[in-house]
Amino acid sequence: MNTFKTGYVSIIGRPNVGKSTLLNHLLEQKISIVTRKPQTTRWNLQGIKTTAIAQIIFIDTPGLQKQSKLALNRHMNKEVSNSIEHIDIILFVVAALKWNELDENVIALLKKKSPKNLFLVINKIDKVLHKNELLSYIKTVSNRFKFHEIIPVSAIKGTGLSNLERLITINLPIAPPLFPKSQVATRNERFFVAEFIREQLILRLNDELPYRISVTIEAFTVKRNIVHIHACIWVEKKGQKRIIIGKEGRVLKAAGTAARQALEVFLDKKVNLKTWVKVEAKWANSEQALKKFGYFE
Ligand SMILES: Nc1nc2c(ncn2[C@@H]2O[C@H](COP(=O)(O)OP(=O)(O)OP(=O)(O)O)[C@@H](O)[C@H]2O)c(=O)[nH]1
Ligand SMILES: [Mg+2]
Numbered sequence: 422m423n424t425f426k427t428g429y430v431s432i433i434g435r436p437n438v439g440k441s442t443l444l445n446h447l448l449e450q451k452i453s454i455v456t457r458k459p460q461t462t463r464w465n466l467q468g469i470k471t472t473a474i475a476q477i478i479f480i481d482t483p484g485l486q487k488q489s490k491l492a493l494n495r496h497m498n499k500e501v502s503n504s505i506e507h508i509d510i511i512l513f514v515v516a517a518l519k520w521n522e523l524d525e526n527v528i529a530l531l532k533k534k535s536p537k538n539l540f541l542v543i544n545k546i547d548k549v550l551h552k553n554e555l556l557s558y559i560k561t562v563s564n565r566f567k568f569h570e571i572i573p574v575s576a577i578k579g580t581g582l583s584n585l586e587r588l589i590t591i592n593l594p595i596a597p598p599l600f601p602k603s604q605v606a607t608r609n610e611r612f613f614v615a616e617f618i619r620e621q622l623i624l625r626l627n628d629e630l631p632y633r634i635s636v637t638i639e640a641f642t643v644k645r646n647i648v649h650i651h652a653c654i655w656v657e658k659k660g661q662k663r664i665i666i667g668k669e670g671r672v673l674k675a676a677g678t679a680a681r682q683a684l685e686v687f688l689d690k691k692v693n694l695k696t697w698v699k700v701e702a703k704w705a706n707s708e709q710a711l712k713k714f715g716y717f718e
Contacts, residue, residue: 426475428509428593433501433530435523436460436484438516439544443576444468444481447586451687452606452613453481454620458631460484461623463493464716465500467607469600475590476598480504485527493632493705496716502530510538510592512585516545517573518558528565538592541568542585547575610688611638617683618652618696621676622665630664633657635704635714647691648684654698655714657705662698673698 432440436459445451448468454461466481482504483497505511513531515524531539541562549555559571570588574581606613615636623631633656640651654673656662666673673696681694704710711717 424595425597426590426593427596427598429478430510430512430589431480431504431508432512432514433482433504434484434514434527436486438514439576440514441481443514443544444479446576446579446582448605450605454616456620456623458623460632463497465504469605471598471602475593477589491706492708492711496711505534509594510540510589511536512540512542514542514544517543517549518554520562531566538569540570540572543573544576546573546580547578611641613687614638614650614684618680621680625672625676630661633661633705637714647693648688649693652696654696655701655704656698657703659700662700665698
């Protein structure tokens with residue numbers, strides 16, 4: 422009898438708890454961008470892990486935020502609720518010893534959907550100094566919802582991840598794989614190029630600016646084993662454009678170089694990257710601009 426298991430596993434939680442880090446470490450490959458800033462992830466992203474006994478299709482999602490009037494934020498929250506539909510297991514990620522109203526928001530969303538396979542993943546346990554604190558935290562949060570499993574992990578250190586994968590596999594339905602064994606993601610290369618550039622910009626910019634940037638890929642061609650990429654970085658104001666370019670072009674140059682190096686590893690090819698910074702007024706609050714930038718598929 423064939424007992425191979427296949428299913429969808431959604432990773433949800435408030436911003437900055439380590440959802441994307443968890444996905445990357447479960448896959449043992451970086452496909453989702455990670456920064457210390459909240460609201461880094463803007464789109465649902467599927468990452469596929471195939472083992473000898475199962476195929477797990479993970480969905481990384483944007484951090485669930487407060488209700489917002491901004492079209493971009495509404496889109497991000499919509500991505501989270503979409504990711505809960507037709508799913509086999511939900512991983513609700515929280516940061517160890519922390520619980521705030523944004524975690525409560527997630528609970529409120531879950532209550533509406535009443536999922537049966539809900540795992541509470543307590544991340545960042547490497548930051549917990551006393552085991553007793555973790556135990557009393559687990560006791561408190563376990564009352565917040567009926568969790569099927571509660572699993573403490575450190576995504577960064579890899580602690581608890583094989584246990585998490587084991588428990589996921591146990592709870593998946595028996596079904597044949599949906600993707601070839603070697604496939605790790607479902608997005609095209611352009612998507613990752615834009616995301617890796619955005620990541621390098623976020624890492625170099627403070628304050629509100631990371632939330633006012635979007636990246637589009639205008640050209641992507643391969644000639645003699647070199648990938649030629651033209652990317653546009655969109656901001657909302659001229660002043661923001663100046664900051665991104667930096668004194669004598671330093672900020673943009675450094676971000677471009679770092680993104681190119683990461684892309685050469687990811688694409689396993691030499692990359693020639695050209696970037697332009699353009700202004701599109703109030704794009705983050707314009708459904709039309711969001712469409713143009715590819716936020717709706
Ligand atoms: N100490 C520690 N830090 C972690 C761990 N996992 C993630 N982080 C850090 O937490 C920050 C946020 O990580 P992300 O993976 O981007 O978090 P996220 O939940 O995807 O954030 P959004 O996409 O903004 O919702 C980064 O600085 C990570 O390095 C962990 O296990 N331990
Ligand atoms: Mg993320």
